[in-house]
Amino acid sequence: xxxxxxxxxxxxxxxxxxxxxxxxxxxxxxxxxxxxxxxxxxxxxxxxxxxxxxxxxxxxxxxxxxxxxxxxxxxxxxxxxxxxxxxxxxxxxxxxxxxxxxxxxxxxxxxxxxxxxxxxxxxxxxxxxxxxxxxxxxxxxxxxxxxxxxxxxxxxxxxxxxxxxxxxxxxxxxxxxxxxxxxxxxxxxxxxxxxxxxxxxxxxxxxxxxxxxxxxxxxxxxxxxxxxxxxxxxxxxxxxxxxxxxxxxxxxxxxxxxxxxxxxxxxxxxxxxxxxxxxxxxxxxxxxxxxxxxxxxxxxxxxxxxxxxxxxxxxxxxxxxxxxxxxxxxxxxxxxxxxxxxxxxxxxxxxxxxxxxxxxxxxxxxxxxxxxxxxxxxxxxxxxxxxxxxxxxxx
Ligand SMILES: *Cc1c(COP(=O)(O)O)cnc(C)c1O
Numbered sequence: 001x002x003x004x005x006x007x008x009x010x011x012x013x014x015x016x017x018x019x020x021x022x023x024x025x026x027x028x029x030x031x032x033x034x035x036x037x038x039x040x041x042x043x044x045x046x047x048x049x050x051x052x053x054x055x056x057x058x059x060x061x062x063x064x065x066x067x068x069x070x071x072x073x074x075x076x077x078x079x080x081x082x083x084x085x086x087x088x089x090x091x092x093x094x095x096x097x098x099x100x101x102x103x104x105x106x107x108x109x110x111x112x113x114x115x116x117x118x119x120x121x122x123x124x125x126x127x128x129x130x131x132x133x134x135x136x137x138x139x140x141x142x143x144x145x146x147x148x149x150x151x152x153x154x155x156x157x158x159x160x161x162x163x164x165x166x167x168x169x170x171x172x173x174x175x176x177x178x179x180x181x182x183x184x185x186x187x188x189x190x191x192x193x194x195x196x197x198x199x200x201x202x203x204x205x206x207x208x209x210x211x212x213x214x215x216x217x218x219x220x221x222x223x224x225x226x227x228x229x230x231x232x233x234x235x236x237x238x239x240x241x242x243x244x245x246x247x248x249x250x251x252x253x254x255x256x257x258x259x260x261x262x263x264x265x266x267x268x269x270x271x272x273x274x275x276x277x278x279x280x281x282x283x284x285x286x287x288x289x290x291x292x293x294x295x296x297x298x299x300x301x302x303x304x305x306x307x308x309x310x311x312x313x314x315x316x317x318x319x320x321x322x323x324x325x326x327x328x329x330x331x332x333x334x335x336x337x338x339x340x341x342x343x344x345x346x347x348x349x350x351x352x353x354x355x356x357x358x359x360x361x362x363x364x365x366x367x368x369x370x371x372x373x374x375x376x377x378x379x380x381x382x383x384x385x386x387x388x389x390x391x392x393x394x395x
Contacts, residue, residue, distance in 0.1 A: 024063050026247045030054045056235050060246035064204070067253055068218045071187040072200055076227040078220025079234050080246060084183060084203025086239035087217030088112050091150070091179055091199055094233030095226060098124030100147040105132040105162060107155035107362065109181065109203075110350045116150075132162035133293065139170060148177040148199075153185040153192070153300070157310045157346045157370035158363050159284045161293035164300060168196025177226075183207075184336075188260045189304035198222050199230075206337030207307070209252040210259055214245045259339065259375060263307035266381060267373040271309045273382040279393045281367070282312040307374075308336065313367040319392040320345055320366050326391030327384055336372035341381060344370045 032051040034040040042048040051058055061080040069078050081087045092115055096102060104116045106129040116127045128141045132151040149171055151162045164180065171178035179199040180192035186207050192200045202208060204216035219234075221227040234240065264287075271285035286297050287305040297305070313319055324332040324343060331342045334349040344350065346364045359365070373381070 024060065024247065024250055026243060027059045028243045029058070054243065055238060055240045057240075058243050058246075060243040060250070061241050064216070064241075064246045064249050064253070065218065067250065068187075068202070068204070068208070069220065071191075072182070072220065073187075073191050073193050074200065074220045075193065075222050076220060076224050078200075078218055078227075079231045080204070080241045081217040081219060081234050081239045082241045082245075083215045083239075084109075084181075084201070084205055084217040085111050085115075086234065086237075087201040087203070087219040088150075088181065089115060090219055090230050090234045090237070090239060091148070091201060092116070092120060092125075093123075094230055094237070095177070096120070096125045096147050099145060101126045101128070101143050101145045102147055103128050103130055103138065103141050103149045103176075105151040105155065106130055107132075107158065107160070108150065108152060109156065109183075110353070112150065112181070132167065133160055133296075135163060135166045135170060138167065142170075142174055142176065146174070146176050148179050150179040150181065152181045152183070153190050154286060154306060154308070156184065156308075156350065157344070157368070159286055159291075159306075159308060159310055161286070161296045161300065163296055164190075164192065164195045164197065171198070172196065184306055184308060185301065185304075186256075186260060186306075188257060189301050189306060193222060195300070199226070204249055206335070207260060207263075208256055208337075209249040210256060210337055210339060211248070211252050212335060212338040214248045214252065216241050216245050216249050260307070262375055263373045264305055266376070266378045267307045267309050267371075268305070269378045270371070270373060270381055270385065271311075274309065274311045274385060274389075277386060277389050279313050279315075279389050280311055281314050282363075284310040307372060309371045309373060311369055311371070312365060313369075313389055313392055315392065316366040317347075318395065320347075320369070322395055323369070323388045323392035327388040330384060336370075338372065339375050341374040341376055342372045344372070346370060 031053055043050040065078050065080045120127050130137050130141045153162055168178050177198040180197040181201050182192055183203040183206050199221045201219040204218050219230055268287045271283050271288055274280050275283040333342045334344045347366050351359055351364055
């Protein structure tokens with residue numbers, strides 16, 4: 001097609017090259033042109049592989065999904081979504097109907113808790129929040145109409161561990177779907193399908209993409225029919241990811257394993273260092289001997305932990321303010337999994353909606369912090385925290 005007169009806007013084709021690009025090309029095109037209606041028919045029917053409209057799928061999303069499928073040992077092709085919450089929403093809204101009941105871990109990610117407590121009930125789906133470490137309580141919460149159980153492996157921010165194998169056995173026995181949000185543990189430490197999960201989802205925004213410049217999610221189901229329903233729902237609901245975000249995520253994921261190993265090793269050093277500091281009243285780290293779920297951790301994670309460390313200092317909000325002010329060079333930000341270490345303060349952010357009493361029950365005082373350990377040199381990081389804890393108590 002000639003376009004010398006400028007009346008045709010689109011180029012004929014990419015310049016020819018006998019060699020291929022090493023890096024995945026970024027494909028921002030929303031639409032894909034087919035040659036004939038017959039070909040388009042075949043594309044829609046699955047006889048020909050081809051993209052049509054990027055909400056339905058595009059190459060950059062498929063590249064990321066394939067990589068995640070491999071990492072998670074997923075039995076079916078998963079779908080990449082525009083955020084982790086889109087993945088959570090796809091499962092909760094796309095696979096339930098009015099009259100169903102859903103059980104969620106009582107320490108789920110804040111927005112997951114919110115959709116469970118606000119949105120599902122509005123649509124006629126009842127919900128219960130239960131401690132995922134308490135199998136008897138889980139069993140007691142089950143009803144004939146229970147459709148699924150949604151849990152995270154390691155809870156935020158108190159880093160308690162859910163007995164996924166016992167939950168999987170319970171789910172199987174009762175015909176309920178076990179859905180695992182594997183964001184914290186990542187497939188480096190834990191692969192839920194290997195332990196009996198039915199559906200696995202991620203916030204790719206966090207450790208997987210790893211640079212705090214991309215918001216993406218991922219979800220996939222063991223059952224092919226459910227897996228298809230999830231894909232169709234995400235497309236219909238417009239939960240599709242941006243090609244550029246997928247492109248950045250792929251780039252980030254190239255170094256995921258290295259970043260994870262490094263951050264995990266540093267987290268272990270930092271946890272031990274914090275535990276020895278005056279003014280630190282509690283340290284929670286899955287790698288420490290004093291972790292309350294030691295046996296379960298060893299069994300499920302097989303020697304892998306994560307990059308998250310939580311700790312508590314004595315004092316209240318004033319001491320907490322002094323600590324973050326003194327933690328020079330680290331971001332006080334409610335996220336995790338960045339290349340840089342971030343500190344979050346659940347009482348003023350993720351858990352601010354809870355009453356102080358409820359926070360106390362969960363073990364989150366004003367002096368309670370969660371650290372997402374990044375790639376800094378461990379000695380520097382220990383020194384920064386030592387200084388910040390001292391500053392918190394020098395006022
Ligand atoms: C961040 C997070 C989510 C939500 O992911 P977004 O990408 O921010 O939408 C869900 N679950 C867990 C455990 C998370 O940490």
